[in-house]
Amino acid sequence: MIVEIGHYALVLALALTLFQATVPLWGAIKRDSALVALGPYAAIAQLLLIGISFAALTHAYLGSDFSVANVYQNSHTLKPLIYKWSGVWGNHEGSMLLWVLILALFGAGVAIFSRNLPDDILGATLAVQAMIAAAFLAFLLFASNPFLRLAPAPFEGRDLNPILQDPGLAIHPPLLYLGYVGYSIVFSFAAGALIVGRIDAAFARMLRPWNLVAWITLTLGIAMGSYWAYYELGWGGYWFWDPVENASLMPWLTGTALLHSAIVMEKREALKIWTILLAIITFSLSLLGTFLVRSGVLTSVHAFAVDPERGLFILIILIAFIGGSFTLFALRARAMESGGLFAPVSREGALVLNNLFLAVASLAVLVGTLYPLALEGVTGQKISVGPPFFNLTVVPLMLPLFVAIPFGQRLAWKRGDLLGVTQRMGLAIGLSFIATLIAAYYIGRGPALAIVAIGLGIFILLASLDEIRERAMRGGTSGALRRLIGLPRTFVATALAHAGVGIMVIGIAFTAFEKEAILSMKPGESVKLGEYTLTLRGIAPYTGPNYTSTVARFSVHDGTREVAELRPAKRVYIGRQMPTSEVGRHRVGFSEVYVAIGETSDGAHVDLRAYWKPFVTLIWLGPALMALAGLLSLTDRRLRVGAPRVAARRPERLEPAE
Amino acid sequence: MSRLSRRVLVFGALALSGAAYAVQPGEQLKDPEQEARARKLSAELRCLVCQNQSIDDSDAELARDLRRLVRERISAGDSDSTIRQFLVARYGEFVLLRPPFSASTALLWSLPALALIGGIFAARSLFGRPAEAVATPEAAPLAESEKEALEALLDKRDRA
Numbered sequence: 154m155i156v157e158i159g160h161y162a163l164v165l166a167l168a169l170t171l172f173q174a175t176v177p178l179w180g181a182i183k184r185d186s187a188l189v190a191l192g193p194y195a196a197i198a199q200l201l202l203i204g205i206s207f208a209a210l211t212h213a214y215l216g217s218d219f220s221v222a223n224v225y226q227n228s229h230t231l232k233p234l235i236y237k238w239s240g241v242w243g244n245h246e247g248s249m250l251l252w253v254l255i256l257a258l259f260g261a262g263v264a265i266f267s268r269n270l271p272d273d274i275l276g277a278t279l280a281v282q283a284m285i286a287a288a289f290l291a292f293l294l295f296a297s298n299p300f301l302r303l304a305p306a307p308f309e310g311r312d313l314n315p316i317l318q319d320p321g322l323a324i325h326p327p328l329l330y331l332g333y334v335g336y337s338i339v340f341s342f343a344a345g346a347l348i349v350g351r352i353d354a355a356f357a358r359m360l361r362p363w364n365l366v367a368w369i370t371l372t373l374g375i376a377m378g379s380y381w382a383y384y385e386l387g388w389g390g391y392w393f394w395d396p397v398e399n400a401s402l403m404p405w406l407t408g409t410a411l412l413h414s415a416i417v418m419e420k421r422e423a424l425k426i427w428t429i430l431l432a433i434i435t436f437s438l439s440l441l442g443t444f445l446v447r448s449g450v451l452t453s454v455h456a457f458a459v460d461p462e463r464g465l466f467i468l469i470i471l472i473a474f475i476g477g478s479f480t481l482f483a484l485r486a487r488a489m490e491s492g493g494l495f496a497p498v499s500r501e502g503a504l505v506l507n508n509l510f511l512a513v514a515s516l517a518v519l520v521g522t523l524y525p526l527a528l529e530g531v532t533g534q535k536i537s538v539g540p541p542f543f544n545l546t547v548v549p550l551m552l553p554l555f556v557a558i559p560f561g562q563r564l565a566w567k568r569g570d571l572l573g574v575t576q577r578m579g580l581a582i583g584l585s586f587i588a589t590l591i592a593a594y595y596i597g598r599g600p601a602l603a604i605v606a607i608g609l610g611i612f613i614l615l616a617s618l619d620e621i622r623e624r625a626m627r628g629g630t631s632g633a634l635r636r637l638i639g640l641p642r643t644f645v646a647t648a649l650a651h652a653g654v655g656i657m658v659i660g661i662a663f664t665a666f667e668k669e670a671i672l673s674m675k676p677g678e679s680v681k682l683g684e685y686t687l688t689l690r691g692i693a694p695y696t697g698p699n700y701t702s703t704v705a706r707f708s709v710h711d712g713t714r715e716v717a718e719l720r721p722a723k724r725v726y727i728g729r730q731m732p733t734s735e736v737g738r739h740r741v742g743f744s745e746v747y748v749a750i751g752e753t754s755d756g757a758h759v760d761l762r763a764y765w766k767p768f769v770t771l772i773w774l775g776p777a778l779m780a781l782a783g784l785l786s787l788t789d790r791r792l793r794v795g796a797p798r799v800a801a802r803r804p805e806r807l808e809p810a811e
Numbered sequence: 812m813s814r815l816s817r818r819v820l821v822f823g824a825l826a827l828s829g830a831a832y833a834v835q836p837g838e839q840l841k842d843p844e845q846e847a848r849a850r851k852l853s854a855e856l857r858c859l860v861c862q863n864q865s866i867d868d869s870d871a872e873l874a875r876d877l878r879r880l881v882r883e884r885i886s887a888g889d890s891d892s893t894i895r896q897f898l899v900a901r902y903g904e905f906v907l908l909r910p911p912f913s914a915s916t917a918l919l920w921s922l923p924a925l926a927l928i929g930g931i932f933a934a935r936s937l938f939g940r941p942a943e944a945v946a947t948p949e950a951a952p953l954a955e956s957e958k959e960a961l962e963a964l965l966d967k968r969d970r971a
Contacts, residue, residue: 501937
């Protein structure tokens with residue numbers, strides 16, 4: 154019964170989105186505020202209906218209702234509770250339901266928080282958001298229905314894919330989707346503004362909080378996925394240039410560019426056309442990502458749906474929205490006047506540089522991901538485009554961008570003074586030079602380029618933090634603390650986010666100095682990893698709730714004493730008879746000792762891979778800081794959600810006048 | 812979907828499902844330099860039955876065979892490019908994760924660079940001098956007739 158209620162709620166939601174996609178739009182065009190006023194109610198009701206639907210499916214999972222085909226295929230009575238929850242979105246149908254739930258969440262968010270939005274923009278934005286929702290609700294109901302019943306109901310379920318049975322995977326997809334789908338509202342704002350023909354600085358201000366929310370969650374989602382791959386897949390890598398990773402990286406790159414270009418639009422009324430285009434492109438890339446993942450066109454670790462019919466459905470949605478928005482864009486592009494001019498060396502110039510490199514990097518990822526498909530389609534020739542291609546194209550594009558960060562954030566608007574900025578960074582440059590020399594001394598021999606990269610990371614980190622210090626100290630040490638607290642949060646957020654980039658660069662650069670040991674060991678034997686010694690103590694079987702495993706016990710010595718005991722294991726899940734690896738990790742500061750075991754031969758030897766990974770956690774702490782900075786920026790009173798008019802009356806903050 | 816890609820999917824799923832194990836203890840070469848070469852080379856060779864994994868990362872049978880093959884050839888004294896050519900002759904360019912530059916991959920390799928150059932040119936149109944910084948254009952030198960007229964005027968003033 155509850156399942157049927159959920160199913161019915163989904164059908165009602167589809168009907169409601171059709172209403173929301175037309176009536177407020179008509180109101181926006183005809184300037185009828187009574188019609189527009191219906192939009193927010195529809196958006197909130199839509200969230201409630203999809204919420205009911207999602208709750209119904211969750212209920213079926215928690216109660217292991219195997220009469221629902223989706224639950225039967227992806228759950229098991231023995232599965233721990235947390236994975237019964239996460240099982241709801243650990244499959245194609247459920248994840249698409251989560252997709253539309255988040256879509257509705259953002260629509261309702263705009264409805265609730267944007268009371269100060271102009272009527273016409275509000276109506277058009279909610280209508281566009283409802284069009285997207287209608288398309289995906291139709292896809293759910295007609296091609297991926299999670300509520301289909303099985304008769305007779307099977308006795309036991311087939312279990313969730315074991316590699317997805319991990320706490321990281323319980324939160325990774327919702328975060329990633331919040332970001333991915335969050336860009337839908339950015340898209341809807343852009344399309345709405347194009348429809349009503351109002352594209353100005355106020356628009357950039359309206360867009361910013363939503364853009365930030367999407368960016369924060371996408372950043373966390375990608376970092377989370379990378380961390381999951383690191384400890385779950387068992388070979389200690391953090392980024393594989395897997396097509397599905399690429400699918401999330403592309404909107405992140407353009408979304409980051411959008412975050413920066415919108416600042417220029419807001420402050421200087423320049424880059425309008427480009428900002429609107431980026432808003433459209435970012436969500437288009439999210440849709441493309443959904444298509445690549447959901448259609449099974451590129452099968453990889455993440456693709457758990459392989460069905461050409463579904464692929465075709467999403468492809469049609471993709472073409473309709475991308476084609477439609479670009480047509481709208483082409484019609485309106487002439488109406489957008491470009492704003493103030495600026496010199497190449499200026500804050501605007503630095504932001505343009507940022508956009509150029511981020512956009513080209515995104516293009517490189519796009520080309521690399523789709524080229525083999527296109528080539529095979531056109532000539533039948535099969536080639537592979539793998540990590541070496543992306544490392545050769547994207548990494549060189551990122552480096553100049555990283556170097557430019559500390560300079561860019563200090564340059565004045567309109568016309569900057571590069572020499573003066575460099576002089577102001579003297580302290581940061583000097584300190585990072587010394588820190589790099591010390592690091593190089595401790596590392597000893599190693600690839601020089603990696604040491605340069607470590608230096609670059611330290612420089613970005615110190616120069617960003619130094620900017621906060623400099624601002625607080627301006628006017629003497631007395632009252633510095635008061636000034637520090639009083640600094641605009643957006644300013645502090647920018648510096649912290651950039652510091653996060655520096656931290657991540659340091660973490661990535663240090664991977665060049667990891668130590669690896671691949672060997673077969675007997676209990677009692679040891680292996681040296683950097684300054685640590687790993688000793689195998691024993692091997693034993695262990696039975697978990699829904700798996701059996703072989704656990705190896707290792708002790709970690711730091712030369713003087715035992716510092717940790719690690720228990721890496723190899724598990725076989727009962728439901729699917731699938732082996733997975735549970736790695737053992739010992740954290741020392743930001744670094745880790747990492748052990749994964751493989752085959753146990755003749756009951757006495759165990760194959761293993763062990764690593765010393767210096768500063769590896771910085772790879773994820775950097776993005777975490779970026780996301781935190783985004784959150785801080787969101788709380789800035791000037792940008793409080795839905796208060797653009799109040800903010801507009803405030804005098805503009807004065808910029809430093811060098 | 813072709814039969815081959817179906818097979819790739821099935822094998823790929825199998826290969827990925829496991830605790831991915833990749834290089835195993837017994838496979839390694841004694842000489843650390845040769846082993847390092849083998850690892851580097853393997854990381855750029857595709858495990859043909861997997862999705863987007865190098866033979867260095869993959870647990871599949873085929874990847875293991877290819878890893879052994881690479882190490883055998885290295886021990887036999889072959890250069891990296893000879894080994895690559897040998898594998899391409901056997902499996903086609905599909906085996907290379909770094910596609911070589913050729914007529915069919917020219918676009919792939921050049922597009923990012925072309926986009927960067929195009930972007931730089933497009934960005935140039937944004938740049939101008941900020942209004943307050945625009946200097947008055949250099950005055951053109953006076954023509955002969957103008958100079959005479961000016962002289963005449965100055966003379967007149969001096970005389971006055």
